[in-house]
Every structure is written in C-alpha cells, then in structure tokens.
Amino acid sequence: MGEVRCEQCGSLLQDGECPNCGVTESPWTLRRIPTLAVVFAALLIGGFSFTRLIVSDFESHRKEIASRWFHRGNRALEASNPSAAVDDLENAVAYDQSEVPYRLQLSEALVSSGRLEEARARLRSLREERPGDARVNLQLARLAARQEDISNAERYYEAAIFGAWDDPQKANSSRMLVRKEFAKLLLSVDQTQKAASQLVAISAELPRDAGAHAELGEMFLNASDPQRATEEFNLARNIDHHANVAPGLARAALAMHEFSNASKWYAEALRANPNDAELKRESQSVGLVLQIDPFQQGLNSKEQAARVMRAFEIADRRLQSCFAASSGSASNSAPQKNNNQSKQVQSYIRWSGELRPHMNERKLRGQDDVQENAMRFVFQSERFASAQCKEPAGDEDKALLQLSRQRWMAQ
Amino acid sequence: MSSTPTPATTPVRRKYFDSLRQLLGSTGLISLREEQFFLVLAILIGVFSGLLVVLFRVLIEVARWALLGTGLKPGFPRVVWVPAVMGLVIAVVVIKFLPRVRGSGVNQTKSALYIYDGYIGVDTVIGKFILSALAIGSGQSLGPEDPSLQIGAGLASFVGRKLKLGRERLRLIAPVGAAAGVAAAFNAPITAVLFVIEEVIGRWSAGILGAIVLSAISSVVVERWFLGDAPLFRIPTYHLEHPSELLAYATLGVIGGIASFVFVKLIGYLRLKLRAWPQWTHYLQPALAGLIIGAIAVRFPQVMGAGYEYIDQAMHGRFPWELLGILAGLKILATVLSFSSGTPGGLFAPTLFIGAMLGGSVGLVEQHLFPQLTIPVGAYALVGMGTLFAGILRAPMTSVFMMLEISGNYSIIVPVIISNAISYLISRTLHPTPIFDMLSRQDGLDLPSLEEERELAILRVEDAMKSPAVRAMLGEESLGTAQQLARATQQPFLLVSMGGERWSGITREELLQIDGDPGISLETILNLRLPVLHPDQSLDIAMRLVDDWPIVPVVHRANSRQLVGVIAISDILSAYRRRNGKH
Numbered sequence: 002m003g004e005v006r007c008e009q010c011g012s013l014l015q016d017g018e019c020p021n022c023g024v025t026e027s028p029w030t031l032r033r034i035p036t037l038a039v040v041f042a043a044l045l046i047g048g049f050s051f052t053r054l055i056v057s058d059f060e061s062h063r064k065e066i067a068s069r070w071f072h073r074g075n076r077a078l079e080a081s082n083p084s085a086a087v088d089d090l091e092n093a094v095a096y097d098q099s100e101v102p103y104r105l106q107l108s109e110a111l112v113s114s115g116r117l118e119e120a121r122a123r124l125r126s127l128r129e130e131r132p133g134d135a136r137v138n139l140q141l142a143r144l145a146a147r148q149e150d151i152s153n154a155e156r157y158y159e160a161a162i163f164g165a166w167d168d169p170q171k172a173n174s175s176r177m178l179v180r181k182e183f184a185k186l187l188l189s190v191d192q193t194q195k196a197a198s199q200l201v202a203i204s205a206e207l208p209r210d211a212g213a214h215a216e217l218g219e220m221f222l223n224a225s226d227p228q229r230a231t232e233e234f235n236l237a238r239n240i241d242h243h244a245n246v247a248p249g250l251a252r253a254a255l256a257m258h259e260f261s262n263a264s265k266w267y268a269e270a271l272r273a274n275p276n277d278a279e280l281k282r283e284s285q286s287v288g289l290v291l292q293i294d295p296f297q298q299g300l301n302s303k304e305q306a307a308r309v310m311r312a313f314e315i316a317d318r319r320l321q322s323c324f325a326a327s328s329g330s331a332s333n334s335a336p337q338k339n340n341n342q343s344k345q346v347q348s349y350i351r352w353s354g355e356l357r358p359h360m361n362e363r364k365l366r367g368q369d370d371v372q373e374n375a376m377r378f379v380f381q382s383e384r385f386a387s388a389q390c391k392e393p394a395g396d397e398d399k400a401l402l403q404l405s406r407q408r409w410m411a412q
Numbered sequence: 413m414s415s416t417p418t419p420a421t422t423p424v425r426r427k428y429f430d431s432l433r434q435l436l437g438s439t440g441l442i443s444l445r446e447e448q449f450f451l452v453l454a455i456l457i458g459v460f461s462g463l464l465v466v467l468f469r470v471l472i473e474v475a476r477w478a479l480l481g482t483g484l485k486p487g488f489p490r491v492v493w494v495p496a497v498m499g500l501v502i503a504v505v506v507i508k509f510l511p512r513v514r515g516s517g518v519n520q521t522k523s524a525l526y527i528y529d530g531y532i533g534v535d536t537v538i539g540k541f542i543l544s545a546l547a548i549g550s551g552q553s554l555g556p557e558d559p560s561l562q563i564g565a566g567l568a569s570f571v572g573r574k575l576k577l578g579r580e581r582l583r584l585i586a587p588v589g590a591a592a593g594v595a596a597a598f599n600a601p602i603t604a605v606l607f608v609i610e611e612v613i614g615r616w617s618a619g620i621l622g623a624i625v626l627s628a629i630s631s632v633v634v635e636r637w638f639l640g641d642a643p644l645f646r647i648p649t650y651h652l653e654h655p656s657e658l659l660a661y662a663t664l665g666v667i668g669g670i671a672s673f674v675f676v677k678l679i680g681y682l683r684l685k686l687r688a689w690p691q692w693t694h695y696l697q698p699a700l701a702g703l704i705i706g707a708i709a710v711r712f713p714q715v716m717g718a719g720y721e722y723i724d725q726a727m728h729g730r731f732p733w734e735l736l737g738i739l740a741g742l743k744i745l746a747t748v749l750s751f752s753s754g755t756p757g758g759l760f761a762p763t764l765f766i767g768a769m770l771g772g773s774v775g776l777v778e779q780h781l782f783p784q785l786t787i788p789v790g791a792y793a794l795v796g797m798g799t800l801f802a803g804i805l806r807a808p809m810t811s812v813f814m815m816l817e818i819s820g821n822y823s824i825i826v827p828v829i830i831s832n833a834i835s836y837l838i839s840r841t842l843h844p845t846p847i848f849d850m851l852s853r854q855d856g857l858d859l860p861s862l863e864e865e866r867e868l869a870i871l872r873v874e875d876a877m878k879s880p881a882v883r884a885m886l887g888e889e890s891l892g893t894a895q896q897l898a899r900a901t902q903q904p905f906l907l908v909s910m911g912g913e914r915w916s917g918i919t920r921e922e923l924l925q926i927d928g929d930p931g932i933s934l935e936t937i938l939n940l941r942l943p944v945l946h947p948d949q950s951l952d953i954a955m956r957l958v959d960d961w962p963i964v965p966v967v968h969r970a971n972s973r974q975l976v977g978v979i980a981i982s983d984i985l986s987a988y989r990r991r992n993g994k995h
Contacts, residue, residue, distance in 0.1 A: 034449075037575075041456055048463045056638045059470045066482045092483050095721040098642065122728040122790065 067097035074106060083114035101127065101134065108140055112147070120144055135164030135172075139179055146186050155195075158183040177203055181220075188223050197224040204233065211241035218249050227256035245273060248280055255287060258407030260294070263287045289400040295376060306365035309372045313360055315397045316379040316386075317353050323386040324350070342389060349382050380405030450581060451623055454588050457571060458627035461564035461592035462634025468541055468563060469597075469639070472556055475549025476717065484721055485713045491551070492710065495702030498550035502543050502755060503698040510539035514754045517562025519852045521590045522612050522859045530569050530582035537566030544756045551716035552698070553705055553746035555761020557597040561612075564593025564631070584620050587612045591624040592631035598760075599635055599644060600817035601628040606810040611848060614860040643820040645724060650791040650823050657787055658830055661795055664774045665831035668796060669838025671770055672803025675744050675763075676839070676847045682752040684854060697753035705746045714739050715746040718761035723768040723797070727790035731769075733776035740769035759847070763804050764797040771796015794819050795827045802832035803839035806846040811836075873954050874947035876987035877966045877977030884909050884965065884975040885934060887916070892930030898923045905962040907942070908934050909973045915942045915965045947976060951984050958984065 012021045074089035090107035097103060104127050111120035124141045131137055142157035161179050166172040180199045187196035200220050207213050218233030230253040234246040251266030267284035274280055291297065293315075295308035324346050356378055358364075359371050383401050386393070393399050479494045480486040486494070506513050512520060513536055524532045544559035568589025572582045587608050595604030605621075605628050613620070652658075686697055708715050714722040726736060747762035775792025779785050794815060802811035815828045845853070852859045882901045885894050887910040898906060898920045906923060908916045916938040926937065943957040945966045958964050958981050966977040 045456075045459065048460060052463045052466055052638060055467060055470055059473070063473075066477075070482075088483075088485070091721075091725065095484055095724075096482075099640075119729045122788065126728065126790070 063096050067093045067100065067103065070096065071100075071103050071106065074110065078106070078110055078113065083110050086110040087114055087116070101131065101136065105136055105140055108144075112144060117144060117148060121148075133160075133165045135161045135166045135175070135179070138164050142183070151186075151190055151192075154186060155183075158186070173206060177206055184220060184224070188220070193224045193226075197221065197226050197229075200224055200226070201229070204229070209240055211237040211244040214240065215244055215246050215249065218246065218253070222249060222253055222256065225256075227253035231257075247273060248277075251280075251283070251287075255283065258403065260287055260290045260403075260407070264291055286396060286399060286403075289396055290403050293397065293400050294404055295372065302366045303362065305372065306362045309365055309375050310360050310362065312379045312401055313356065313375050315395075315401055316382045317357075319386050319393060319395075319398050320346070320349055320353065320382045323390040326390055345385065349378075349385060352378050353382075451626055453571070453575070453585070454623035454627040455630045457564070457568045457585070457589050458592040458595075458630030459634050460571075461567055461589055461627065462596045462631035464541070464563050464567060465560045465593055465596035465631065466635055466638045468545060468560060469556060471541070471545040472548050472718075475545050476551075479546075479550045480716070486551070486709065486716070488710055491713065491716075492703065492706035495551040495706045495709075495716070496699045497702075498546055499552065499698030499700070499702035499753070499755060500695065502547055503695045503753075505539070505543060506754065506756065507694055510535060510543070512536045513539040513543055513756045515756065515851070516558035516751070516758045517560075517565075517756075518558050518611060518758075518848055519855065519857070519859065521562050521565040521586055522614070522848070522852070523857055524565060524569060524586045525583055525612065526859055527857065529579055530572060530584070530586045532562070532566040532569040532586060534566070534570055537563055537570070540566070540756060544758075547698075547750075547755045547757045548717050550702065551705060551709060552702060552750040552755050552757055553715055553717070553719075553743060553762055554750050554755060554757025554759070555718045555764075556758060557594060557760035558758025559756065560593040560597035560758075561590045561608075562593070564589040564591070564596070564627075565612075568592070568627075584623070587620065588623045588627045592627040595628035596631040596635040598814065598818060599632060599639075599641070600814060601625075601632045603810055603814040603817050604628040604632075606813055607807055610807040610810055611805070644720065644818040645727060645794065650788060650794075650821060652823070652826060653786055657785060658827060660775070660778045660782075660785055660787060660792075661827040661831045662834055663778065664771055664792065664796060665799055665834025666838060667774055668767065668770060668799030668831065669803050669835035669842070671740070671744070671766065672800055672835060672839040673842040675748070675766065675800075675804055676843050676850070678744065678748045679752055679847065680850050680854070682748055683851070686752050686754075687854075694754065698750075698755040701746075701749035701753040701755065704749055708742055708746060712739060712742055715742045719743070719765040720761065723765055723793065726768050726772045727793045729772075729789045731772065733773045733780070736769045736773035736776065740766050740773060743769065759804070760801075763800050767797035767800030768793040769796070771799065791824060791827070794821070794824055795831045798828045799831045799835040803835035804847055806836065806840065808832055808836045871951040871987050871991055872947065873945050873949045873951060873966055873979060874977075876951055876954070876983040877945075877947065877979040878983060880907070880975050880978050882906065884915075886973075887911055887914075887935035887938070888933050890931050890933060891926060891928060891937065894934055895924055895926070895930070907963070907965050907975065907978070908938055909965075909975070910935055910938070911973070913944055913972045915944050915967070916940045917942050917961070917963070917965075919962075944972065945979060951987060954979060955981075955984055 010021045070089050070093035074086045074093060077083070077086035077089055087107065087110045090103060090110050093100075093103045094107050104123060108120040108123045108127075111117070111123065121141070121144055124137060124144065127137050128134070128141060138157045138161035142154050142161055145151075145154035145157055158179060162176050162183070166175050168175075180203050184196045184199040184203070187193070187199065200217060204217055207217060214233045214237035218230045218237065221227070221230035221233055231250060234249045234253065237244045237246050238250075247266050247270035251263050251270050254260075254263035254266055264284070264287045267280060267287055270280050271277070271284060293308060293312060295305050295312060300308070356371075356375050359368070359375070365372055365375075379401060383393070383398065383405050387402055393402060479498065480490060512533065517540060520536070521532070524530055540559050540562050544554070544556065548554055548556055565586040566589070568585045569582070571589075572585040577585065590612050591604045591608040593604075594607055595601045598604065605624050608624055608628075609615075609621075686694075689697075705715060722730075722739070725731065726739075731739070743762055743766045747759065747766070750757065751759060772789050772793040774796070775787060775789050778792075779787070779789075797818075798811045798815040801814060802808050805811070811832050812825065812828055815824060816822060846861060849859070849861045882897070882903050884907040885897060887908055894906075894908075901920070904920050905917055906920060908918065910916050916934075917940060918938060928937075942961060943959075943964055945954055945957060945964055946969050947966055948969075954964075958979065960981070963978040963980045965975055966979055968974040968976050
C-alpha cells in the first residue's frame, strides 16, 4: 500500500494515526476513490454492454417465437379450429404482451370458441392500458353487441369512432366502416334516430362511389329518413347512371307519400327487375292509391265524384266491420274505455249518415265542400279504424290509409 | 492493488491518476465520508444486482425453451423426463460441489448477515444463478425471486470483501444486495425494501434503510431499462361497489389462512422426513420430485415452473372454479415436493400462483352463490396472491405493498388489507413459527425474526422507574439550601436540574463535605452531566444510558426540568426479571 501521509499536515502516519495532529487514517477505499471510480465505470460499461447484447438478442428471439405462435394461431382460426387457435395465441401473448394485434386476435379466438367472458376480461384489461385504442374499443363493442348489451356497445362504438387508429391514412375509412356497423346495430334495435345521426356523419365523408351512396340511401330509408335516402340515391345515380337505385327511390317516394313519383320509379325498377315479386306488389299498391285518389290533378268532375263515392263506401264498410268487431269484444274491455270508444264510433256513424244522402254523382259534381267533407270523413274514419281495430287487410283500405297519412302529413 | 506496475507504464499511470485525483478533488467527489461512500456503493450494488437479475431471468427463459420447448404446454414425453433428469443433475452438483445452493436463499442471506459476517461465497452465487435457472426452467415448481435475493446479496458480499469493508459494513451490505435482487425480480422496490426489513434483517433499522432503498431503486431502474416497466400482472381496474363485497374477501382470507397453514405444515413435515432418509436417496429426491411434477403436468402443465403466465390467465377468467381449485392443490403438492427435496429455487412465485388460483376459485364460487356480487375474478386472484403471501411468508406489510406494486392498482388496497390480515392471523394462530424460522431451525440455526419479535412485549422506562424520593434541586439554588435538603434526607444521590436539558447530580456525602460560601449557586460547583431518559423510551436504550450512574433522571418530554421518576440499573434488571416471571 506504500507510505500514507496525514491528509491535514502531511506527516507520515504511524499505525494509521498522525503523530502531529492525531487524525486517523481513513479506510483505503476512501483513499482510492479515483481508482475505484475508474474500475466501477469500466465494470458498468462492460456490464451494461454485455446485458444489452444478451437482452436484445433474447427479446428478438422472444418476438420471433411470439410471431410464430401468432401465425400458427391465425392458421388455426382460419381452419375453423378456435380452440387450438386460443392455445397458440395464448403462447404468442405470453411471449409478447406488447403486441396489441396478438391480444386482439386472442380475444377474437376466444369469442369464436364461445368463451365470451374470457374475451371480455382480456379486452377490458387491454382497454385499461390503451383506453383510446380504436381497435380495442371496436372489439369490445362487437362483443357487447353479441351479448345484447346495447348501452355498452354504444359506448364502445363511440370510443372506437373517436379513438386512435394505427394507420392515420386509413383512419377515416376505418371510422366510416365502424359508424356503418354501429348504425346497423342501432337499426336492428329500432334506435332509428341515433342511427340516422351516424348516417349523416357518414354521408359527409363518403367517397364518390355509387355503390356506397346507394347503400347509405338504403340505410337512411331503414332509419325512416326518406328525404336523405332520396338524396343519396340521386347522388349514386349522378355518379353512375346505371346504378340500380330505382327501387330505393321508389320506396323513398312511397315513404314520403309522393305516389306519382313512386309509381314512376317502380315502373323503372320493374323494367330492370321484372321478376321481383316484392317490387310488383309495392308497385300495385301505389297504382291503387293513384286510382283511388280523388284529389289527383287532371281528373274531370265526374271522375272525381266517382272516386269520392268509392272512397266513402270503402271507409264506411271498414267502419262498420270495425264497429261490429269491437262490439263483440266489448265485454272483455274496461267499461270506461268502451264508453269513449262507442261514443266515437257513434259520432262517425252519425257523420256517415249525414253524408250518405249526398253520395250520388250528380249531387257531388261541382260541390267541392261536400267532397272535401266526405274525404275528411274517409281519412279520419280509416285512421280511427286502424287505431281501434288493426291495420286493414284489403288493398283498397290500405291505399286509403296511405292517402290519409299523406293528407295528414301535408296538413 | 498490490501488484507492481512495470517501469514503462508507471509514470503514465501515476500521471493519469494524479490528474484524475485533481479533477475529482476539485469537484469534491473524492472527499466522501465513509457513510456517503456506503450509500454510493449501495447504488452501484443495486445497478449490478439489477444487471445480474436481468440475466438470471433471461437464463431461466432460455433454459425453459431449451428443455421444455416454447409452448406453454410442453409435449409428452419430454414433460415427464426433463424435470426428472434435470433434478438428478442438479442434485449431484448441489450435493457434491455446492451444498450452500440448496433452498430458497432467504435464510442463507440471513445467515450471512447474522452468523458469517456478511460472507456469501462467489461459488454460491454462481451456483444459485445457474442451478436455480435450470431447476425452474426444467419445470420444478419453484420461483426466481428468492434466488435473486441471494444473488444480489452474494454480489454485495463479494464487492464488500473486495473493497475490504469493515466487519459491520460487510454484514450490512448483504441485505443491501438482497433488496436489490428482490426489487429487480419483482419490479417492485417498496416490496423489496419491506421484505428485506421484515424477513432478512428481522428488525427495523434506520441506519441501513437509506442504503437498502437506494439499492432497491437503482436495481429496479436497471431492470426496467432492460425489460420494460409494465407491472407483473394486468387486471382491469377494480372498484368497490358495495361494502358487503368485503365479506367476500374476508371469506377468501379465512380460506387463504387455512391453505397457508397446510402448505407450511407440509413443507415442515416433508423436508424433515426427506432429510432423515439415507444420504444416497438425497441424490434421487429432486429427480423423484421432478418425475411426479412431470406426471402431473401431462394433464395440468400449469403447475410447472414459476407459473406467471397462468396467473395472468386465471386473472382473465381462463379457468373454471373447479380447475382453479385443483391447480391450487396441485401447486401446493408440487412446490412442497420441489422445495423439500432440496432443489434450489424460491417460494415466492409458487405462493403467488397458489394464491391466485385459490382466489379465483373462491371468487367464482362466491359469484355463483351470490350473483349480485360483481367483483371481477381478476380482483379475487390478485387479493388471493396477497392473502397467501401474508399467510405463508408472514410478511404482512410486504404482502400489501406487493399487491399494489405488481398490479399498479391502488383501488384494491382495502380488500387486500382485510384478506391479508385475516389470513395472517389464522396462519399465525395455527402455526406460530413462520416458515423461514422453521426452515432455519430445521437447519440448526437460530436467526432473529421480526415476526417473533412482535410477540415480545417491549418494556419501557415507565415500567421500571421509581417515583423520586426527594425533590430535584435546581442549579440556581444556593449551596446552603442544598446542604439543608441533604441533611433532611437519607438518599445517597441527589439530582440537580441545571436548566434546559442539562441534569447533574452529586452524592449526599460529597455535598455535605463541601466547605465553601453557602450563598454560591450549585451550577457553579457541579460540572457532572447526567444522561436523561423519558418514560416512553425502551429499557434497552435505558440500559445503555444508565451505565454505572447510581440513578438517572426520567423527565417529562414537554418540560425537561420536570422530574417524573428516577431509574437505576437494578430497577431495569428487576423489570426484565418480572417480565420473564422471575422475582
């Protein structure tokens, strides 16, 4: 170790103690700090470098193993063997927890093998880590929808729509697809207003594609928004003149009680799809409405009077049959309700009785106020009958009801 | 340091070191005191322990790939023969060359601290590193945390010896390394600090706390740097919906306490039995344990190794309650076999595994019986881990903080505390000796234990002091007044309050013999300074301070001139005798 001198006075230490000032020798470690610093620095650099080397090799090997299991799991999933896929994907996740696709695929496999609760637990834990991840929220939304947990499904779909997508360039198209999926779910549970608001958001970003606009039009139609449906069908038609949107336009026109337009589109649709029974039936009912409508433009007074008389007869018959049916079941209903109902029926029958003397062609011709009064009776009694009894079975009654709704909407 | 440099390099090296010394000296870096140096050393030990633990974990994983394959479910027949053959290999190496490598490593570290002056051999560290990795990697039902603790402690011991630290420092450095090892293994510094205090040092010691904290934190930083900072387990956030849910956790505490008792009892029994068998059977015991574990693993591969992957799966509702219950039972069996056979490896991970499975099982049964309970199974599994940790290892504080750290979930704390406390109390009642104390006694060692220290009532000064027979004099009083008081009493020693916290005293005889101006004050005559005690201080402290003073004043904490009692060495000894039942 050599000679050691006092740190204060520089005298030679004897037995570790300064003969001059009595200071004792500090441990050798404290006297060799620079040496130790160099040694430790070298060991640290060496240790870190070696560990870095080993760990990076180890990590890459782990990732490779994880990837192998992942692909094996995918193959098993594609081969409709979800149980094997779960095992393989669990291996993949055990080797690489950081890969979100592995964990998502594992939950997908769990869902496929019917282990919904497990899938939910895994996804929820993933969501804890990545609350804003759109894919995780989307999987959770689908799972909730599958479990008929609509309120959670809505929450997760919205989180997916506003969440972060891995590929920013595809984010908008992905969001649109999620909105569409969400809207379909909402439509399936009759939440048409919420669905319509999703569809409006989609329409703002929809690419110039006839098929996409046509599909959106159909969805608007299902969401009881025929106006926007018509706009989308027209857009599709503008983009591609051959786009098959006539059935949609016809149904939208029918939903808006634009019977002439509807008839025109049905005709075009039937030219393209002559064997479509549904279209034929709808077209015929629109035709009947047009045949029965006394307010159609271009009718002469004779024809108009004849149509009013015909409508009056149909409505009166429907009222009588409804009255007979409700009298039969009156004993089973509450007395108070029966009383009100029968008073209303009596008033309609009285009204019918007042009108009946005027129901001949000569008296009706040119008597616009009488015609108006008669048709008011027709529409109101049809609506009353369909409310009290049930939707009419006869085509003519249906046509009148359609007309009455059109009139009611117009008012 | 003693090697002689060659003549050619000497001037260069000297010049280099001189300039470095100047540089560091000017920045004040080399003017470290020994305490400061120890703290710096603690950080370095933490860093190096962190590196070693990272490599240890890598080695375990690589051993597993090589021995059992990369799938979580090893194929047959490898699953049966690998643990058996590796068990035989490990047994031969341990018995022939490295007998100190046996067991978990906690008691070995404790022995180093209390018996071997902090000595843990390098061969033990290397052996523990390799053999534990092979044992765990080959599927023996053991964990890597306790070996990490011993590896950290061994590294610290080696560094301390190389730096020629004094005996006291050398003793203390092993727990510093131990804390670093556990911290890196669990990625949980608070847990490591608490565990080392509760289980390794066995007492609260403020002197070493700073070094332990520094080493634990630095090792965790290193571990996170290399392996990431994700918590060990990922569970969905838990919220206590209704206080009645706590009853469910209390039930888990009861079941966990009983399971802990069974586990400790089985280990205690089987370890002794196996040791009593002929020496040649010791070579075969790990192999036999491996064979049985392999046979179990054909149907239940979850029982092999540390089992962290399966804990994660249990937390995510992967297993039905029946399977969880079976896995808890089989893991108890597998761990008891592996550990009792002397295979090197730890108990922490198996404890957590058993707890998670048991917790999950109890949780699912409770959910089935009481559908209104909305607690996720992951929360039960997490609480179950803490419950078994508290019951088996009897480290209640460690168990609570561990659950917070390994899950990163603070909302679970109330259920964890309730369940752990119940399990701890049941386990303590059924089996008063904690597992590590039981193991050390089986090895013929008697090591201190915080758990047993808790049992001992602490005696305080107030338990031994007597009321003062005569009032204390004041330093301002005159010699004449003091002599009058002395004549009026037969007390041989009189106390004088000198102001502030200063107290002095004088024998009655000396006081009466002073021949001087009766008007001078006592404070001008007396220069003796007595130690002062307070009623709440422990008798251990009093023993050190009383020394050979006839009596020592016991004063009020709020008013140090107010004498509340006096105490002598005979009073202290009487109090100890009374506590021990000897009068």
